[in-house]
Amino acid sequence: MNPVRGPRDAQMRAGITPTNHAKNNAVAVREQSQMNALRKAAEQQQPEGKLKLPPVRSMSAERPLQRRPSSASGRDFINENKIGAVAPVRPPKLERKDSASYLNKKDYGQVPQYLLERKMQMAADVEAAARAKEAALIPPGMRLMPEEERQETLEVLKQNREEVDRAIQGLPLRIETPSAIRRKDELERRLREIEDAIKIFSRPKVLVHL
Structure with missing residues (x-):
């Protein structure tokens, strides 16, 4: 040492x-x-x-x-600090890109085409799965009536009810003959059948025989 x-x-x-x-x-x-x-x-x-x-x-x-x-090492730290403090070198500034440049794009605010196609495919898959689930619940020998056919049948039943109501209203107040009694009973029975059918076809899903 x-x-x-x-x-x-x-x-x-x-x-x-x-x-x-x-x-x-x-x-x-x-x-x-x-x-x-x-x-x-x-x-x-x-x-x-x-x-x-x-x-x-x-x-x-x-x-x-x-x-x-x-210092004992012979270095003049005062002068070294003065030299180091003169005009520190700053890194060059990077050019800033215009943050709003994406607003000028033609497709700004629009959903991309591939996302639209994907949404449509997902909706179709959901609908197909629902139909398959409904088909599994339909008993053999039955079918699910389409919505358009159900609405047409329901409209026909309502028209038949109005016709039967008018026929019942046209009966005489006093019904004494056997034929008049049978006519009245037949109209009332038909009216009950039509009302029951209207209740059935008023449901959103109707099953009918093949």
Whole structure:
């Protein structure tokens, strides 16, 4: 192990020559002494009545002190931070696409054709399954009457009921003869049959013999 012995040792290991402050100070003192001697000699040779020269300042004394590195490794983090903070590079902006461009499409707002066909196929499958289920419930020798045929039969039965009602209304108030009694009984029986048939054909589904 070879630990670092102070900042100067760290600078030497980093390849930086440490500043000899004692030497610089000695040079500055020597220059200042020489300047003072020259100024004193000039004052002795200067005639009376003339302005005295201002004291000469040594340039070495005005020499700015060198800034010591900010760390033992010899790196100047202050300057590095300043350089890194200058005008950070921004990533290039990506061109934004017009979010409303899809509104200009011809088929905007319309259901695609393949979805319409799929819906139609699903409806047809449901209807076929319902018909198959109904067909399984129909007894042998029977059939389900189509809706159009049921409506036509129901209309005929209603017309027959009206005719029988008019015939019953045309009977005499007093029915005494055997033929008149048979006529009245026959009309009433027919009227009951028609009303029963109307009840049957008024149902949404009617089964009839083949």
